Amino acid sequence: MAVLIGAITLIVSCKSKQKGTTGWDYSDKYSTRYDAPDPFDAVNPFIGTGGHGHTYPGATSPFGMVQLSPDTRLEGWDGCGGYHFSDSSIYGFSHTHLQGTGVPDYCDILFMPTNNNLKTADNWGDAYKSKFRHETEEAHPGYYKVHLDDYNINAEFTTTDRTGIHKYSFASGDSCRMFIDMMHRDELLYYDIGTIGDTVIYGYRVSKGWATEQHCYFYAVFSKPFRDFTQLDIMYQEADSSGKMNSVMEQVQVFSIKFDVTDDVMIKVGISGTDVDGARKNLHAEAQHWDFNKYRSDAKTKWEASLAKAPITETNDDEYAKYYTALYHCYTVPNIWSDVDGRYRGMDKKIHVAEGYTRYTVFSLWDTFRAYHPLMSELEPERTRDWIVTFLEMYKERGELPVWELAGNETYCMIGYHSVPVIVDAYMRGITNFDQKLAMEAMVKTATGPQKEKELYEQLGYVPSDQFSESVSKTLEFAYDDWCIAQFAKAQGEEVIYKRFIERSQNWKNLFDPETNFMRPRRNGGFPEPFDPYQVDFNYTEANAWQYSYFVPHDIETLIEYVGGHEAFFNRVDELFNAKTETTGREQSDITGLIGQYAHGNEPSHHTAFLYNYGLICYEPSCYASYKKVKQIMSEQYHNTPDGLCGNEDCGQMSAWYVLAKNNLYSVCPGKPEFITFNPYLQVDHKYILGGHEVKVNERPMSKVSDYLILPMPIIQGPQTSFTDPVEIFVYCADTAVAVVSSVFRTGQNAMNNHGFGESRFMIDNETRVESYAVKNESFRSKRESANFQKRKSDIVITSLTPFSNQYHAGGNEALIDGMRGSSDFRVGAWQGWQGQNVQVQIDLGSHQIISSISLSCIEEIKSWIWFPSEIEFFVSGDPSDYMSVGVIKNDGATNDESAKTKEFTLQQQTAGRYVMLVVKPAFDIIPNWHLGAGGKPWIFADEIIIK
Numbered sequence: 032m033a034v035l036i037g038a039i040t041l042i043v044s045c046k047s048k049q050k051g052t053t054g055w056d057y058s059d060k061y062s063t064r065y066d067a068p069d070p071f072d073a074v075n076p077f078i079g080t081g082g083h084g085h086t087y088p089g090a091t092s093p094f095g096m097v098q099l100s101p102d103t104r105l106e107g108w109d110g111c112g113g114y115h116f117s118d119s120s121i122y123g124f125s126h127t128h129l130q131g132t133g134v135p136d137y138c139d140i141l142f143m144p145t146n147n148n149l150k151t152a153d154n155w156g157d158a159y160k161s162k163f164r165h166e167t168e169e170a171h172p173g174y175y176k177v178h179l180d181d182y183n184i185n186a187e188f189t190t191t192d193r194t195g196i197h198k199y200s201f202a203s204g205d206s207c208r209m210f211i212d213m214m215h216r217d218e219l220l221y222y223d224i225g226t227i228g229d230t231v232i233y234g235y236r237v238s239k240g241w242a243t244e245q246h247c248y249f250y251a252v253f254s255k256p257f258r259d260f261t262q263l264d265i266m267y268q269e270a271d272s273s274g275k276m277n278s279v280m281e282q283v284q285v286f287s288i289k290f291d292v293t294d295d296v297m298i299k300v301g302i303s304g305t306d307v308d309g310a311r312k313n314l315h316a317e318a319q320h321w322d323f324n325k326y327r328s329d330a331k332t333k334w335e336a337s338l339a340k341a342p343i344t345e346t347n348d349d350e351y352a353k354y355y356t357a358l359y360h361c362y363t364v365p366n367i368w369s370d371v372d373g374r375y376r377g378m379d380k381k382i383h384v385a386e387g388y389t390r391y392t393v394f395s396l397w398d399t400f401r402a403y404h405p406l407m408s409e410l411e412p413e414r415t416r417d418w419i420v421t422f423l424e425m426y427k428e429r430g431e432l433p434v435w436e437l438a439g440n441e442t443y444c445m446i447g448y449h450s451v452p453v454i455v456d457a458y459m460r461g462i463t464n465f466d467q468k469l470a471m472e473a474m475v476k477t478a479t480g481p482q483k484e485k486e487l488y489e490q491l492g493y494v495p496s497d498q499f500s501e502s503v504s505k506t507l508e509f510a511y512d513d514w515c516i517a518q519f520a521k522a523q524g525e526e527v528i529y530k531r532f533i534e535r536s537q538n539w540k541n542l543f544d545p546e547t548n549f550m551r552p553r554r555n556g557g558f559p560e561p562f563d564p565y566q567v568d569f570n571y572t573e574a575n576a577w578q579y580s581y582f583v584p585h586d587i588e589t590l591i592e593y594v595g596g597h598e599a600f601f602n603r604v605d606e607l608f609n610a611k612t613e614t615t616g617r618e619q620s621d622i623t624g625l626i627g628q629y630a631h632g633n634e635p636s637h638h639t640a641f642l643y644n645y646g647l648i649c650y651e652p653s654c655y656a657s658y659k660k661v662k663q664i665m666s667e668q669y670h671n672t673p674d675g676l677c678g679n680e681d682c683g684q685m686s687a688w689y690v691l692a693k694n695n696l697y698s699v700c701p702g703k704p705e706f707i708t709f710n711p712y713l714q715v716d717h718k719y720i721l722g723g724h725e726v727k728v729n730e731r732p733m734s735k736v737s738d739y740l741i742l743p744m745p746i747i748q749g750p751q752t753s754f755t756d757p758v759e760i761f762v763y764c765a766d767t768a769v770a771v772v773s774s775v776f777r778t779g780q781n782a783m784n785n786h787g788f789g790e791s792r793f794m795i796d797n798e799t800r801v802e803s804y805a806v807k808n809e810s811f812r813s814k815r816e817s818a819n820f821q822k823r824k825s826d827i828v829i830t831s832l833t834p835f836s837n838q839y840h841a842g843g844n845e846a847l848i849d850g851m852r853g854s855s856d857f858r859v860g861a862w863q864g865w866q867g868q869n870v871q872v873q874i875d876l877g878s879h880q881i882i883s884s885i886s887l888s889c890i891e892e893i894k895s896w897i898w899f900p901s902e903i904e905f906f907v908s909g910d911p912s913d914y915m916s917v918g919v920i921k922n923d924g925a926t927n928d929e930s931a932k933t934k935e936f937t938l939q940q941q942t943a944g945r946y947v948m949l950v951v952k953p954a955f956d957i958i959p960n961w962h963l964g965a966g967g968k969p970w971i972f973a974d975e976i977i978i979k
Contacts, residue, residue, distance in 0.1 A: 070338040071331060073348075073355040076170040079131060079680050081116035081673030083623060083632070086360065086680050087128040088114060088170040090188045090195070092330055093337045094391070094414065096313075096367040097302055098128035099188045099195035101163075101177060102138050105156060105216060108620065111135040113216075116673035120160045121179065124188065125215060126195050126302050127247060129437075130363045131680020132395065133621060134444065136240040136437060139247035140302065141215040142197065146182045146205045155265055155283055159210050172338070172359055173330030189327040192367055193313035197298040198323045207290040209257070214284040217245070224286055229256040232288070233307050242440035246376055247302060250310040254297040254321055257288035297321055304392070304438060305382055309370040316371040337362045340410045343693060349671040354693050357669075357686035361403065364682040365418065368392035368439070376439045377428040388420040394436045395682035396453065397445035397508075398634050403687035404453045405698035405706070408460045409717065415457050419465045422450045426473040446501055446572055447508035448477045452701045455515040458522070459704040460717045471523055474516045478509070478532070485509070492744055492814050493541045496552035496559065496570055500858030503542055503552050504572035504635070507582045510539040514585035514736065515702040533739050539583050540593075540743035543765040548594050548603060550580040552860075556747030556801065556818025559842065559860065565628070566616035568838050569858035573621040574635045575614060577607055577628035581639045584700035588735035591645065593765055601646025601656070607639060608660060616838040624668045624677030626660075631668045632678020637688055638699045640664060641707050644732055657709040661692050700734050707732050742813035745771050745803040749795075749818060751842040752849035755825035756796075763790035764805045764813075773803040798822050823850055826877025827978075830911065830946075833871050839864030839972070846974075847872060853974040855931045857890050857897060864897075867968025870951040874976065879909060879945045886937040886977040887949055893962065894929045897970040898954035903936050907944035917942050922954070927961065935977075947978060 079086030089100020102125050103118035104110030113128050113135075123143030129136055143159050160181075167178035176187045184207075185200040201207055211232065213222045217240035224234030235248040263285045290296055301314025318326070341358055345351040369375040369390035377383045408415045425433050432450035435442045451474050458467075479485060484499045488509055496502040514536035520528035542550045544558055551558040552570035564576035571579050581604070583590045591600040610627040623632030630636045643656035668677040669689055676685055691697050696706040696715070704717045714732035743765040750758050762771050762785070773785040778798040785791050799820045805813040829844055841863045842849070853861030891899045902921040906914035918938045953971050958964045 070355045071335050073352045074172050074359045075352050075356050077673045078356045078675040084676035084680050085111040085131045087112040089175045090190045092190050092192050093362040096193040097190045097195045100128045113138045121163050122156045122160045133679050134241045138216040140249045141212040143210045144184050144199045145208045147208045172334035174327050189330050191317035194318040195300045196326045199296045201292045207292050209288050211286045226260050242437040245438045246304050248307045248310045249302050250314050251300045259289045261287050303370050304376045305374045313371050352671040353669050357689040360686035361683045365391040365393045378425050379428040388417045391421050396449035398681035398684040400449040400452045401637050403683040405701050406687045408457045412462050416462050419454050423469050432473050432477040446505050448512050451512045452515045455519045456701040492538050493553050497554035497859050500569040501572045503570050507539050510536050530739050537741045545765050549576040556816050559751050565614050567614050567619045568616045573633050578635050586736045587645050597646050604642045641697045641699050742805045744813045744816040745805050747801050747818040749820050753821040753823040757794050761792050762803050769805040776800040828875050830875050831873040835863045847976045857972050862972040862974050864972045866970045872949050874947045876945050882942050884939050884979045886935045888935050888974045890933045890972045892931040896964050897972050900951045901954050902952050904950045905938045906948040907942045908946045909944050911946045914948050
C-alpha cells in the first residue's frame with residue numbers, strides 16, 4: 032500500500048498561517064500566550080535560558096552578526112550565553128553571544144546606561160549593574176526589552192544583520208551616564224577606543240577566551256551629543272609587605288559618557304571582525320535612519336519569512352511555542368562574518384574578500400552535522416552552499432577543514448572531521464555548486480593528518496586508548512566521516528580514494544566486543560579491564576559505552592549481524608532505554624535528559640531512538656517503538672519554560688532534532704540523502720520532501736557497507752599490567768565465522784603458532800609477544816594485531832595503598848609497580864588518581880635489601896585540577912610496624928603553568944630494609960582563588976614507584 036505523509040510536505044511549505052494578536056503572560060511559568068497560532072508570536076526566546084540550555088533572550092536577525100542581549104553572568108558554565116534566567120541583575124548589553132554552547136566566549140563591547148547612581152563594589156562590573164524583574168522583560172525574534180530597576184531606565188533593542196539598535200528611555204529630569212566596558216568577560220589582550228565629534232565612539236578589542244585571538248571592532252553613532260568621554264579609575268585596598276592596607280588607584284578599560292536627557296536616546300552600533308572601517312560601513316549600509324520601530328518591523332519581517340519555511344498545524348499552545356522556538360533557534364546560527372563589502376578576517380588572521388559568497392562563523396560541527404545541517408540543506412540550500420564555500424576557504428587558509436570554528440579561530444573543540452558529512456550530505460541532496468575537486472582534496476587531507484592519532488588510526492585500524500583520550504569516540508566518528516568521504520569519492524569517480532576510505536569506514540569493527548556487545552577502548556591488543564558500560568571516563572566523548580555503542584550510522588546492518596540479528600538488535604536498542612539511569616565514573620555535566628542510558632541532553636544519543644526501525648520488519652506493536660520513544664522524548668525533554676531544554680542548545684542541534692521529529696523525520700546517517708520517518712517508520716529520499724511524492728510503508732531502512740569489506744582484527748585479551756603467575760591469553764574476534772591465527776613469541780623460545788575457529792586460548796608464564804590475525808580464506812585476512820605481556824618479580828608487592836578513584840585505577844592495585852609507564856596525557860588510563868587527600872603506599876621488597884634510590888613518577892596538568900604533590904616523605908623499615916623516615920622531597924612550589932608535564936621525585940640516599948613506604952601530600956588543601964576550580968580539592972596522579 033502507499034500513503035502520502037503530510038508532515039513531509041509541510042516541512043518545505045512557505046505559506047504563512049493567519050496572524051493573530053499576541054501578549055506575554057508571565058504568571059504561568061513564562062509561557063507564551065496568543066489568540067491565534069502565529070509562528071512569530073509563538074516564539075519564546077526564554078526557552079533554554081534556564082537550566083543548562085545556555086541560550087540568550089536578546090535581539091538578533093536570522094544568522095545575524097550581531098546578537099544584542101543582556102549579560103547577567105560574568106563566568107561559569109551556565110553563563111556561557113551571558114544570561115541565566117535565575118539571575119536578578121544585569122551588567123549591561125553586549126553585542127555578541129553564543130547560542131547554547133558548552134564553553135563561554137563572546138559578550139563583546141558592553142554598553143550599560145545609568146543615572147549616575149553607581150554602587151560601591153569589590154568588582155568593577157558590580158558597580159554599575161542593575162536589578163531587573165522578569166515581569167518587565169519582553170522578548171520576540173529580533174526584539175528585547177527590559178526595565179533597569181536601579182536606574183528607572185527602559186531599555187529596548189533590535190538589530191539588522193550587522194548592527195545593533197539601542198533605545199533607552201529615562202525618567203523625566205534624569206541625566207544619563209553610559210558605560211562602555213572593553214574588559215567585560217574574556218581576557219582583554221589589547222584594545223583601542225576613541226571619539227569623532229560628540230556623536231561617534233569607535234574602537235576594538237582583541238580578547239582571549241575559547242577563541243584565542245578574537246577581534247571585535249565597533250562603530251557607534253548616538254542620537255544625541257554626549258560629553259565627558261572619560262576612562263575610569265577604580266580604587267581598592269592592597270596589603271604591603273608589612274601587612275599594612277593601602278588604597279591603590281588603578282585605571283580600568285571602562286569608559287563613560289554623559290547625556291542631558293530630554294527624551295529617548297538611541298545608539299546604532301555596527302560591528303565587524305575586520306576593522307573599524309568595516310564596522311562603519313556595516314552601520315551606514317544597514318542603519319541609515321533613527322526610526323526604532325521601523326528597524327523592529329524590518330527584523331520581524333525577516334523572521335516571519337524564516338519561520339514560514341517549515342510550518343506545522345498544532346492546536347496546543349505550548350507545543351506550538353516549542354516548535355517555533357526550536358525553528359527560531361535554528362536560524363540564530365551560524366553567523367555572518369563578512370562585512371557588507373565582502374571583507375573578513377580569515378583563519379590565517381589576514382583580511383580576505385568573500386567573492387561570490389557570504390562568509391560565516393560559529394560552526395559547532397560535532398553537534399550540528401547530525402540533524403541541524405540536513406534540515407538546513409532542505410530549508411536553506413543557498414545558505415548551505417555558502418557554508419560549504421566557507422569551509423573550503425578555511426581549508427585554503429589553514430590547511431584543514433574546520434572542526435569547531437569561532438570568530439576566525441579553530442578551537443579544536445570536540446572530535447572528528449565533521450565538516451565532511453555536512454559537505455557530503457548537502458552534495459547528495461543536490462547542492463553541488465561549489466569546487467568539488469577542492470572539496471575532495473580538503474576532505475582527504477583533513478582525514479589523514481597531521482595529527483598522530485589520525486596516522487595511528489589508519490595504521491592500526493583504531494585509535495589506541497593508551498596513547499589518546501576519547502579513543503572509542505574518535506575511532507567511531509572517524510570511521511563514519513571516512514564513509515562520507517568514500518561516498519563523495521565514488522560520486523566523483525575517484526575509485527582509489529573510494530577504496531581507501533570505504534575500508535577505513537569499517538574500522539569500527541575493531542572496537543566491537545562480542546562478549547559484551549559494547550564498543551570498548553582498545554590497548555595492547557585487547558580491551559582494558561574491569562569494564563563497566565555505565566562508567567563515564569576519558570575513553571568516550573562526554574558519554575559512556577551505552578551511549579556510543581550504537582554510533583555506526585553507515586553500517587547498521589553489519590552491527591546487527593554482530594549483535595545476533597534483527598530481533599536481537601531491536602531488543603538491544605530497547606535495553607538502552609530501559610537501563611538504570613545512574614552513571615558511574617567521573618561527573619559529566621553534559622549527560623542529561625536521561626531515559627535509561629539514552630541521554631537526550633547530549634548529541635551522541637540523538638539518533639538512537641530511530642534505530643528500532645532497523646531491527647524488525649514492521650508488525651504491531653514493534654513498528655511503533657520509535658514513534659513512541661520519539662514522542663516521549665519530545666514530551667519529557669522539551670518544555671515551554673526557561674528550563675525547557677534538557678541540555679545545551681548547541682548551536683541549533685537540540686532544536687533541529689525537535690523540528691525534524693515534530694515532522695516525523697530524522698536523518699540517521701547524514702550523507703545518505705534520506706530521512707527516516709516513524710509513523711510508522713519509512714526511509715524517505717529527500718526528493719519526496721521537496722516534491723510531496725507518495726512513499727511506501729513497511730520498508731525497513733537499510734544502512735550497510737558492501738564494498739571492499741575488511742575483517743575485524745582479533746582481540747588479544749590478557750593481563751593489563753605486568754603479571755607474576757602464569758596467565759591465560761584469550762584470542763577471539765567480533766566476526767565469529769573466522770579462523771584466528773596467532774604467533775606466540777616467548778622469551779628464549781621459538782615462535783609457536785596457535786589456531787582456533789573463532790577463538791583460541793593458551794597459557795603464558797614469562798615475557799611474551801602475541802601476533803594474531805583473522806582469516807576466512809587465503810585472500811581475505813584482517814590486519815595483524817599484536818600484544819606484549821611483561822612478567823615482573825613476584826617478590827615485590829604492594830601491601831597497602833590509599834584507595835584510588837575508580838575512574839583512574841590504571842589497571843588495579845599493582846599499577847604503581849608494574850613497570851608500565853604513563854604518557855603525558857593523564858586521560859589515557861595509565862595514571863592512578865587521588866583527590867583531596869594524602870596518599871600512602873607500602874611496598875614489601877620480599878627480602879632485606881640495600882636501597883640506593885626511591886622514585887615516584889607524577890603528572891601535573893592544572894587546568895584539570897592536577898598538581899604535583901607539595902611533598903613526598905620516604906620511609907624504610909625491616910619491620911612493617913616500625914618505619915623510619917629517610918628523607919623528604921618538597922616541590923618547588925605550585926605553578927599556574929597549564930601545560931601537561933611529568934616529573935620523577937627521586938630520593939638519592941643509601942639505606943637498607945625490606946619495607947618501603949611513601950606518604951604523598953597534595954599541593955594544597957583547597958584550590959586557591961586564582962584558579963577556575965577555586966574552593967575544590969586538587970588531584971594527585973602517580974604512575975610508577977622505582978626502587979633501586
